[in-house]
Structures are given as C-alpha cells and as structure tokens.
Amino acid sequence: MLTVLxxxxxxxxxxxEPLPRALAEAGIxxxxxxxxxxxxxxxxxxxxxxxxxxxxxxRRAKAVLNLWAGVERIVGNPTLTQPLCxxxxxxxxxxxxxxxxxxxLRHHLGMDRHIVNPGHVWDPACPPLARERGVTILGMGALGxxxxxxxxxxxxxxxxxxxxxxxxxxxxxxxxxxxxxxxxILVTLLPKTPETxxxxxxxxxxxxxxxxxxxxxxxxxxxDDAALIAALDAGQVGHAxxxxxxxxxxxxxxxxxxxxxxxxTPHIAADTRASTAAHVIAExxxxxxxxxxxxxxxxxxxxx
Numbered sequence: 373m374l375t376v377l378x379x380x381x382x383x384x385x386x387x388x389e390p391l392p393r394a395l396a397e398a399g400i401x402x403x404x405x406x407x408x409x410x411x412x413x414x415x416x417x418x419x420x421x422x423x424x425x426x427x428x429x430x431r432r433a434k435a436v437l438n439l440w441a442g443v444e445r446i447v448g449n450p451t452l453t454q455p456l457c458x459x460x461x462x463x464x465x466x467x468x469x470x471x472x473x474x475x476x477l478r479h480h481l482g483m484d485r486h487i488v489n490p491g492h493v494w495d496p497a498c499p500p501l502a503r504e505r506g507v508t509i510l511g512m513g514a515l516g517x518x519x520x521x522x523x524x525x526x527x528x529x530x531x532x533x534x535x536x537x538x539x540x541x542x543x544x545x546x547x548x549x550x551x552x553x554x555x556x557i558l559v560t561l562l563p564k565t566p567e568t569x570x571x572x573x574x575x576x577x578x579x580x581x582x583x584x585x586x587x588x589x590x591x592x593x594x595x596d597d598a599a600l601i602a603a604l605d606a607g608q609v610g611h612a613x614x615x616x617x618x619x620x621x622x623x624x625x626x627x628x629x630x631x632x633x634x635x636x637t638p639h640i641a642a643d644t645r646a647s648t649a650a651h652v653i654a655e656x657x658x659x660x661x662x663x664x665x666x667x668x669x670x671x672x673x674x675x676x
Contacts, residue, residue: 376417377406379418380419380422393650394654410431413433416430418446420440420443420446427453428451435657435660436454437459437657438457439653441458442563443670447676448675455666458668458670460652464645468515468641472561475587479585480505503528505528505529506557507529507558508532508533509531510533510559513563515642531554557584560588562591565675568594570593570595570596574599585611589642597618604634616641620639
C-alpha cells in the first residue's frame, strides 16, 4: 500500500473526501495521511503555504504534487530534489475562462457606463463587433490556450504571445511589440519568473493602443504597479481589471483601491476545485506507479 502524505493542512477539509475517492476510482491502493515518517512517504500532495519546507528527509518520495497552478514559491527550494508537478485542473481552467471571457465582454460592451449610471444619462452609442476588437493574451499555456479558444468562438481576433516559440502565436522579444500593438484588450496569463517580472512596464505599456484595457488574472508581479498607475493617469491605459497582486490581500491603502480606472477582484479568477483536482492528483500517482511520464511536470530551469 502506498503512503500519500497530504502536506497542506489548511486544504485538508476540502480534500478529505474527494481525494480518497479519486484514488480508489483510479485503482490506487493508498494510505492517505496528514502525518507520516518521511521514510515511509511515496508521494507528497502539497501547497506552497505548507509548513513542510525541507524535503531532504523524503528520499523515498517519487513526486511532489502541487495543488496550485503557481509554483514560484517552491520551485527554487534547494531541498526539493523530487519531481515537482503543478496543478492543471479542469475546474481551475473553466473558472479562468469564465473570468477572462466575462471581463473581456464587460469592457468590450462598455457595460460599466450603463450599470453605474447615477446621472441617468441616455447614451445610445453602440460598441464595435467583437471581430473588430483585438485581444492579445500573453502566455499561451493551458490557461491561455483555453481562454483564446473561448474568445475566438465569440469572434474576437485573438493574438497569442509566448516567451518561447509555440505554433500559432507570436513569441520572444521580437513578437512582443506586435502582440501589444494589437491589444485593445490585453490578458496576462504568464507565470512569474525572473524573465516575466515587470514585463508590463513604462516601455511596454507605451506599445499598447491608447486607451487599451488590461486584465491580469496571472501574477501580480507581471506588472510594474507605479508604471501602470502612471499609464492610467495619462489615459494610455483606459482601465485595468486586476485579480492578482504582489501582496495579498491587497493593502487597504494601495492606490489600486481608490483609482477610478482600476477594478480589483480578490484572487478569484481561477480556484483549484477539489472535486476535479483530486482526479489530477490520482492520475499522476497512477502514472508514477506505472512508470509513465507525470502530467504537468515543472521545468526547474524555466521555473514553471
């Protein structure tokens, strides 16, 4: 019988029922525990907020299976020598697609001016059609590709950009200028790495069409906060809807809260759902036992 250590105490109530059920459905004979001697542990189910930070004693463990999509808080841990898998969860992906699609439509249709209209202004100006509004997505991994597919169904012309070459999208520094120039609505879904931190800064924000909208459900560190506020004040950026921040919860005195052209959502764009994430964990354990490649294995050199 395998020993699976669930090393994310705060999340245990969510997983105590769906994870054993998913393991059983996958045909895995496992003892799921919240405490165990390190030498007995075969797999570690993990979240970066876990008190477990020293992986040195877990020499038997075949993999660390992260419950979050983000791994920047663990990938650099020098004691972590086991394979690390990030979470790509169908429920998380669906939530991200819904958030991105909803806020894209909100800004495309100009819904705010009708929903918040204390002066009862009758303004019958119609927006352009979706096919006339360019959307750019920075980051064309699983989440970016899913969001792009949904927006294309609605007829938005979507430009994808990736740091490295991928079929059907722009890439690298050479493609970034073109991708930003097309972005009447810009969606950022990149991981946080040294290369992506402050990718949106004074120089790159100036590449956007004047009045562009930014949606950031990716990582707070992708945007230089001061440069974004300056671009909003100057009208270079028309609005920013932000779901992620460098410090969370966002401090009460942060200027994003009071800026009239910023919408703050409290890191709700994409949550890991235990009901679906449990099956991803179970499948990776099944793969590990069968000698098959793990799903969503993190590339340590790239940081995700």
